[in-house]
Each structure stands twice: as structure tokens, then as C-alpha cells.
Amino acid sequence: MALLVQKFGGTSVADPDRMRAVADHVARTVRRGNQVVVVISAMGKETDELLRLASEVSSTRPGREMDMLITAGERKAMALLCMALHDAGVPADSFTGSQAGFITDDTHTNAKIVEVRPERVRQALEGGRVPVVGGAQGVSGSGDVTFLGRGGSDTTAVALAHALGADLCELYTDVPGVFTSDPRVVPDARKMDRISFDELLEMTANGCPKPAMRSVEYARTHGVDLHVRSAFTWEPGTLVTKEEQDMEQAIISAVTHDVDESKITLIGVPDRPGIAGQLFRALADHSINVDVIVQNVSEHGVTDISFTVPRSEYERAVAIAREQAPALGAQDVKGDPDIARVSVIGAGMKSHPGVAATVFETLAKEGINIEMISTSAIRISCIISEDQVEQAVQLLHDAFDLSHGPALVD
Template structure:
């Protein structure tokens, strides 16, 4: 008998028909002799609707009350799914995050899991029931309901799988797995059968929207095997596991993109110690998240510093930099919201030279200008103008022949 944790996202349970389809699948899984824990998100766009209502009703929107409001969507969905499963002759019991033993810190709207004590979930399984847990929620030390943030249901599922010692954590969504690139951009994007945690971490950190990056990080830390698959076709998806040293590693596995950043450039900065420290401390003080950073070679004692920030933080970043410009001897501060980051990812980059050269040659051959470059052991990222982003994705996907299969070390 296997113990499976199955997580279903909002699109998977968006309406009564989808809810019944999920109940059918859960019942089939149980009848095959498995124990099942389900983690469920709010139905469809219900979380967005609750946030809209909050904005219309209140200007202050206290964090405690926002968490109470948002997590109501998952509580509604878990109860309905239990009813649908019961109609199939399979007993099911619903649990809120606090009832399932999720202890979090006190941060509202983006709480972090401190501990998971799933005694009631274990008891339900021992009784032969399916345990259905509301995702993305827990309880703080002050006994307040907390919300884990967007994508928190993925993290709930992985944390439960670890705490229960589950055989696998299945993350069901509206796509059939993890692809070599966005299928909406490249027609011949290929579904990956397997991928390492490190590769998927880089993908989710650089634009791949599913699964949530926090859940992948949690799974990697605690050794929870993941299976990303479709709740619409039920076909096998992409398995995410620890990298095997004995396996041949793909040089490049995927090309991902993120068009949600903007670029800030502080031009003509005095080239002396402490300048960058002052600027980035000021940005941190205003809660601006900085990603890629590039500093040009100094000429005549002056240099340029460029960095990327989330689009919605560009105005704040510009205001901070303009405020600091005189103190750091800057000539000008400019912002560019029309950029996109393209990242080429593969575990084999660590031991295979020439990937960066291929990336740059491929883009140059198609007259795609690179604005910024950054890299890690298994990733090369470039920033390009947003209007060239789709072309960059396509030519890099073609250049590494990812439609044919992963590129392997010779």
C-alpha cells in the first residue's frame, strides 16, 4: 500500500464538473489500494475575487482579517470535494491547515511553515478515509489563521508529504508536466519526463510559473519526490528527483523567460568604495527586491551600475536612486520597464564548456542584443528587450535542439 499526497490547483477544481472529475480520480486511486491525502486550492479565480472584494470594502485591509478572508476559499473547496468523494462510496474528511497541524510564523499574507504535526490526518487515514486538507494555510503562535501566500498549496502538499513519509507528492495542474520552454511560445516545446530539483529550482526562480518555487525548495531540502502532472488528461507527467551522480546529465534541459522585471541604471557613478553599499542598502530599506546586478568597467573614475527589480517596484526603485544620486556622484538615473530575462538551464553546464558561447552566438546570429548577463553553475541568463523575447526563446530552443531531446555530454 502506497501513501500518496495529491495536490489540485484552482483550475483543476474550478467548477462542479471539474470537482467531480477530481473526486473520480481520487476514488480510483483509493480503489487501487492506496492511501490518499488531498491538498486543494480555492476554486478557479476565487482567491482573486476575494482580494477584489477586500479592495472594494476596505482601504486598510488588516493582515489578520485578510488571512481569514483568503483562506475561506480553500475551506469551501475542501468541503465540496469531500462531498463529491463520498458520493463515490469512499469516506473523506476535510481539515483546515490548523486542524492538519500546520504551525507557521506570524507573518500575515506570506507566512512560513515552522512545523507540521499531522496527527489528525494520520488518524483519518487509519480509519480508511481520504484526508482533504485546505492548502496555503496554518496557524500562528498567537492562534491566528495565516495564509502561506500565492502558490502556498504546493508548499502545503510537499510539507505534508514529508511529515507523513509519503511515497510521492503529486502536483496536479492544468498542464501535463514541466516543458523545455513555454508551449504557448514554442510549438514544439517538449514535456520533460524527469528533471532534477536544482534544475527546477532555477526554472521556477527565472520565470517557470509552476510549481511554486518554495515548494520545490522544500522538496529538495527534505528529499520529497515530486510528480508534476495534468488534472485534465491524467497522463504521466514530469518526475522531479535528486540528481543521480551516475546518470548522464543534460547540458541544457530548458529555456525559460520572465517579463515581469524592469531595469534601473545609475549612470556616471563615482568609482570608490561604499557607493554600491549605500545604494543597495537604501533600496533594501524601501523593501525593493534587486535581482541581476552589473557594474561596468571604470573609466576616468566613473562607472555605471545596472540592476533589475520587479516591474511593480520600479517607481520606488527610481525614487530611491534619484534621492541617492547626488550623494554617490551619479550623472543620471534611468529606468526601462520593457525588458525580459531569458534563462538557459541544465545540470550538465557544470562540466561542459561552450554553452555560454552557443547562447551568445545564437542570439547574435538573429540580431538580438543582450543588455545584461548573469549565470550560476547550471544557468545562463540574459536580459533582452521585451519585443525580442519570444524570438530569443525560439532560437535558443532551436539552437540547443530541445525539441529532439535533451543535449547530453559527449
């Protein structure tokens, strides 16, 4: 008998028919002799609707009240699913995040999990019942309801799987698994049967929308195996596990892209210690996350510093850079909000020469100019013009022949 945590996203439970379909699937899993804990998101676009209502009612939208409002969507969904499970002959109990033992920090709208104390969930399992936990929520040390942020239900599921010692955490969504690229951009993108935590973490950090990056980080840190699969076909999806040294390894596993990028350049900055620290401290103090950073070679005692930030932070970041420019001695500040990032990812590239050359040659052949480059042991990312990013994804996907299976290390 296995203990499984099954998480269902908003599209999986978007209406009463979908809710009953999920209940039937959980019931079948239980009847096969498994113990099941369910984590559920708000139905469909309900979170978006609650945010819309808040914006119409208030211009201040205090964080404490926003968390109370947003988490209502998950509470509604968990109660409805429990009712559907009872109709399917499966006894079930609903639990809010606080009832399930999720203790968080005091940060409203994007709280972090501090501790999980799932005593009530364990008691329900021991009593032969299915606990249904509202995702993306907890309670702060001061007793306030907190929201874990977008994608927080994935993190709830992984954290609960770790706390309970579950055999597997299944993340059900509206896609059949993890693909070698976005199927909307590359029609012949291939679903992967298996991928490592490190590869999936790079993918989610570089444009792959599901599962949530925080959940993959948590799973990797605590060794929680994941199964990303569809709640519409119920077919096996993609297994995410720790990389095994003796398994065959793809040179490149996936090509991802991200259009939520913008670039800022400080021109003519004096080349002396402390300049970069002063600039990026100012950005950090305003909670602006900087991604790729490039500092050009100094010429005549001055240099250029370029960096990327999320497009939603572009205007704020430009304003801060211009505010800092006089103190830094910069001659000018220029920005470009119309860039994008394309990344090739694969655990095999760290021991296989020539990957970077193939990437750069493929893009150059089609006249795609690379503005910035960022790498890790298993990733190469190129910042390019946004209007060329889909072409770049298709070209690189073809260059590594990902549609016909992974290129393997010899």
C-alpha cells in the same frame, strides 16, 4: 501500499464536474491500495474574486482580515471535495491548515511555515479515511489564521509530504508536466519525463510559472520527490528528483523567459568601497528584491551600476535610487521598464564547454542585443529588450534542438 499526497490546483476543481472528476481519481487511487492525502486550492478564480471584493469594500485591507478572507476559498473547496468523495464511496475528512498542524510565522498575506504537526491527518489515515487539507494556510504562534501567498498550496502539499514521510507528492494542474519551454511561445516544446530539483528551481526562478518556486525549494531541501502532472488527462507527467550522478545528463534541459523585469542604472557613481552596500541596503529596507546586478569597470574613478527588479517594483525602486543618488555621488539615474529575461538551463552545462558561446552567437546572429548577463552553475540568463524575448526563446530552443530530445553530454 504507497502513501501519496495529491495536490489539486484551482483549475482542477473549478466547477462541480471537475470536483467530481477529482473525487473519482482519488477514489481510484485508494482502491488500488494506496493511502492518499489531498491538498486543495480554491476553486477556479475564487481567490481573485475575494481580492476584488476586498478592494471594493476597503482601502486599508488589514493583513489579518485579508488572510481570514482569502483562506475561505480553500475551506469551501475542501468541504465540497469531501462531499464528492463520500458520494464516490470514500470516507474523507476536511481539515483547515491550522487543524492539519501548519504553524507559521506572524507575517500576514505571505506567511512562512515554521513547523508542521500533522497528528490529526495521521489519525484520519490510520482510520482508513482520506484527509483533505485546505492549501496555502496555517495558524500563527499568536493563534491567527495566516495565508502562505500565491502558489502556497504547492508548498502545503510538499511540506505535508515531508512531515508524513510520503512516498511521493503529486502536483496536479492544468498542464501535462514541465516543458522544455513555454508551449505558447514554442509550439513544439517537449514535455520532460524527468528533471532534477536544481534545474526546476532555476526554471521557476526564471519564468516557469508552475509549480511554485517555494515548493520546489522545500522539496529539494527535504528530499521530497515530486510528480507534476495534469488533472485533465491523468497521464504521467514530469518526475522531479535529486540529480543522480550516474544518469545521462542533458546539456540544456529548458529555455525559459520572464517579462516581469525592469532595469535601473546609476550613472557616474564614484568607485569607492561602500557605495553598492548603501544603495542595496536602501532597497532591501523597502523589501525590494534585486535580481541581476552589473557594475562596469571603473574609468576615471567613476562607474555605472545597473540592476534589475520586478516590474511591479520599478517605480518604487527608481524613486529610492534617485533619493540615494546625491549621497552616493551618482550623476544620474536612468530606468528601462521594457526589458525581459531569457534563460537556458541544464545540469550538464557545468561540465560542458561552449554553451555560453552558443547562446551569445545565436542571439547575435539575429541582432538581439544583450544588456546584462547572469549565470549560475546550471543557468545562463540574458537581459534583452522585451519585444525580442519570444524570438530569443524560439531561437535558443532550436539552437539546442530541445524539441527532439535533450542534447546529452558525451
